[in-house]
Every structure is written in C-alpha cells, then in structure tokens.
Amino acid sequence: MTLTLNTVAVFLLGNLLVAFVRIWRGPHPADRMLASQLFGTTGVALLLVLAEAQGMPSLRDVALILALLSVLAVVGFVTRRGLRENGHD
Amino acid sequence: MIDSVILVVQVVLLVVGCLFFGVGTLGLFRFSDTLCRIHALTKIDNLGLGFIALALLPQASSLATGLKVVLIWLLALAASATSAHLVARAVRSGDKTGTGRKRGNG
Amino acid sequence: MALFGAFCLRTAGLYLVWWVMTEGDSSGLGFGAVIVVLVGLLSCKLYSPSGYALHPLATLRFAGFFMLRSVVAGVDVGRRLLSPSVPVNPGYLTVTTSLPAGGPRWLLANTLSLMPGTLSVRLQGASLELHCLDLDQPIDADVRSAERKIAGVFGLRPAGAGETTP
Known part of the structure; x- marks a missing residue:
C-alpha cells in the first residue's frame, strides 16, 4: 500500500509541475492565480497521501492550513489588483 | 477476504482520483480562455481530491483521523469554490473595463 | 433564550x-x-443567530444531491476536454434567485460553482451572474433544482421561480 501511495504522490507532484508551465506562461494574471487554487486541491491531496505514506500525521495539519491560505492568497490578489467591485456582494 | 476487497477498492479510488487530477491539468492547456480553465480546475480537481480522500478513509487509524480527512476535504471544497468565484469576478471586471487599470509599476 | x-x-x-x-x-x-x-x-x-434552522433530513438530501452533481460536473468537463474538438459554447447568463440574502444565497453561489457547466461570477442583490461552459444546456432548470434543495436545507418555503436573462 505504501508503494501505491508513494506512486500517487509522485504522480500528483508531476501534475503540479506540469501546471506550473501554465502559470509561467500566463498570459492573464488570473491564470497565474490559478496556482493558488492548484495548491488548494492538488497540494492538499498530495499532503494527505504523504501523511499516510510516511506515517506523519502532522502533514494533515499542513494540508488544512494550505487549504485555508489558498483562499487568503486569492483574496489578496483580487484586492491588490483593485478589481474589487465598488459595491458589495 | 474483506481486507483484500477494501485494498482493491482503495487502489481503484486512488487511480480514479489521479485520472481526474490529470484531466484537470490537461484542462489548463486545452481550454483557450481563463474562465473555462477555472471551470476545469474547480470541478475536476475537487472530484479528484474527493476520490483520494475517500481512498484514504479505510487507512485512518481512528475515527477522529477519518473525520479530519473529511473536514479537510470540505474545507478544500469551500476554499476552491470561493477562489473560483473571486478569480472569475476579477476576470469579468477586467473584461468590462477593457484590459486597463494596470498598475504602473510593481 | x-x-x-x-x-x-x-x-x-x-x-x-x-x-x-x-x-x-x-x-x-x-x-x-x-x-x-x-x-x-x-x-x-x-454573528448573531440568523434565525434559520438547518433541517437534518434536507441537509442529508442536499449532500447526496451535491455529491452526485459534482461527479456529473467532473465527468462532463472531462468528457469535453478529452473529445478532440473541445465542444464548448461559453457565455454569461444572469439568473434571479428567489432565495433570501445571506447564508442561502451564498450557499447557492458556491454550490453552482461546483455544479456542471456553471461558475458564479458575481452576486449582486438577488441577481447572480453565471459563466456557463455550454449555453445550450438546460442551465435554468439546474439552477432551480439547486435552489429548491437549498431552500429545503434552510427550511424555507419554495418561492416562485425567478427569471433568467442572457
């Protein structure tokens, strides 16, 4: 099982690396911001798998925090670009 | 007997989850505009995460650990939906005001 | 109390x-x-109590609906991606929701982002702007069924249907 989990982890890592090509190329800044969403899902999945494979329960806490921070990063991006609506939602 | 059935189910779920993640990444390259890419990333990746979380559940050492995996999945779901909405809104506002409102420097 | x-x-x-x-x-x-x-x-x-009581049975039903629809959503986008011509017909659609402001509307917007073919772009008052992957799909019917499920979760009476404008 550990071997399977490690294979899955390597696959997910490869996925993240391939996705970085898109982030590198852009072209819209929003495309780059998709990186944050990627970390929020692929990164979390990777950490959950690693937590089991390596027997490190604390990696689950890292996954939890990564999911939380990914939203904050996007909020920061939207605010910084001054693209937020003038009204409220 | 039961153990090996669970093992097979786990491996199948892991493979399905990986397939979804792979297709989601493919979506980043095959779709031509940003909003469609957000569609692909949000929906497919969340499904992939769901399958992987489900596969890890029988592996959990205690009830609390299993619930924690579910909690993380729910949090990632809410996080992804919120990010998708925020990025989409930013793209839409950018469309409406032209490409303008770029920052001068930095 | x-x-x-x-x-x-x-x-x-x-x-x-x-x-x-x-x-x-x-x-x-x-x-x-x-x-x-x-x-x-x-x-x-x-956050003072909102006055909504979550109905356990309807919440379970919503969870089942949500999971089923997210699988459909993932498979739908995947199918489009894997077919050689990438059949998409993207565009914007504005729907008016009958759900009250606050939690119910917020839940609807987030749910629709994970449902097949829709992505909530902007929520202003009762009007919700959606980005659709394929405008030929029956999006209005999907929105209404999600709306009904959410109304059930919050114990609201299903109100009359809102209108949809492209």
Whole structure:
C-alpha cells in the first residue's frame, strides 16, 4: 500500500509541475492565480497521501492550513489588483 | 477476504482520483480562455481530491483521523469554490473595463 | 433564550471540530474546552443567530444531491476536454434567485460553482451572474433544482421561480 501511495504522490507532484508551465506562461494574471487554487486541491491531496505514506500525521495539519491560505492568497490578489467591485456582494 | 476487497477498492479510488487530477491539468492547456480553465480546475480537481480522500478513509487509524480527512476535504471544497468565484469576478471586471487599470509599476 | 441555544449549539460543534483536529488526542481536551467556550461567546457576539434552522433530513438530501452533481460536473468537463474538438459554447447568463440574502444565497453561489457547466461570477442583490461552459444546456432548470434543495436545507418555503436573462 505504501508503494501505491508513494506512486500517487509522485504522480500528483508531476501534475503540479506540469501546471506550473501554465502559470509561467500566463498570459492573464488570473491564470497565474490559478496556482493558488492548484495548491488548494492538488497540494492538499498530495499532503494527505504523504501523511499516510510516511506515517506523519502532522502533514494533515499542513494540508488544512494550505487549504485555508489558498483562499487568503486569492483574496489578496483580487484586492491588490483593485478589481474589487465598488459595491458589495 | 474483506481486507483484500477494501485494498482493491482503495487502489481503484486512488487511480480514479489521479485520472481526474490529470484531466484537470490537461484542462489548463486545452481550454483557450481563463474562465473555462477555472471551470476545469474547480470541478475536476475537487472530484479528484474527493476520490483520494475517500481512498484514504479505510487507512485512518481512528475515527477522529477519518473525520479530519473529511473536514479537510470540505474545507478544500469551500476554499476552491470561493477562489473560483473571486478569480472569475476579477476576470469579468477586467473584461468590462477593457484590459486597463494596470498598475504602473510593481 | 434563542441566543443561549445558538451558543450551546455552536460550542458543541466547535468542540467536535477541536476533537477532530487534534485527532482525538485526550491531552488537549481540557484546554480545548476553554478555547471553545471563548470562541463560542465571540462568535455569538460577532454573528448573531440568523434565525434559520438547518433541517437534518434536507441537509442529508442536499449532500447526496451535491455529491452526485459534482461527479456529473467532473465527468462532463472531462468528457469535453478529452473529445478532440473541445465542444464548448461559453457565455454569461444572469439568473434571479428567489432565495433570501445571506447564508442561502451564498450557499447557492458556491454550490453552482461546483455544479456542471456553471461558475458564479458575481452576486449582486438577488441577481447572480453565471459563466456557463455550454449555453445550450438546460442551465435554468439546474439552477432551480439547486435552489429548491437549498431552500429545503434552510427550511424555507419554495418561492416562485425567478427569471433568467442572457
């Protein structure tokens, strides 16, 4: 099982690396911001798998925090670009 | 007997989850505009995460650990939906005001 | 009295989350009890009870609906991606929701982002702008069925259908 989990982890890592090509190329800044969403899902999945494979329960806490921070990063991006609506939602 | 059935189910779920993640990444390259890419990333990746979380559940050492995996999945779901909405809104506002409102420097 | 009920419910919920996050570690339970009561008090001060009661049965039904539809959503986008011509017909659509402001509307917007073919772009008052992957799909019917499920979760009476404008 550990071997399977490690294979899955390597696959997910490869996925993240391939996705970085898109982030590198852009072209819209929003495309780059998709990186944050990627970390929020692929990164979390990777950490959950690693937590089991390596027997490190604390990696689950890292996954939890990564999911939380990914939203904050996007909020920061939207605010910084001054693209937020003038009204409220 | 039961153990090996669970093992097979786990491996199948892991493979399905990986397939979804792979297709989601493919979506980043095959779709031509940003909003469609957000569609692909949000929906497919969340499904992939769901399958992987489900596969890890029988592996959990205690009830609390299993619930924690579910909690993380729910949090990632809410996080992804919120990010998708925020990025989409930013793209839409950018469309409406032209490409303008770029920052001068930095 | 309603405030006290909300406080008890939130504190109990938070304590469960604490227990889950510490992975059932018994050494943290005493400390957690103190924190949870403080956070419960703070949450009641910041967010007064909304008056909505979640219906357990309808919530379960919503969870089932949600999971089924998210699988459909993932398979749908995947199918489009894997077919050689990438058949998409993207565009914007504005729907008017009959759900009240606050939690229900917010839940609808987030749910629709994970449902097949829709992505919520902007929520202004009762009008919700969606980005659709394929405008030929029966999006309005999907939105209405999601709306009905969410109304059930919050124990709201299903109101008359809103209108859809492209």
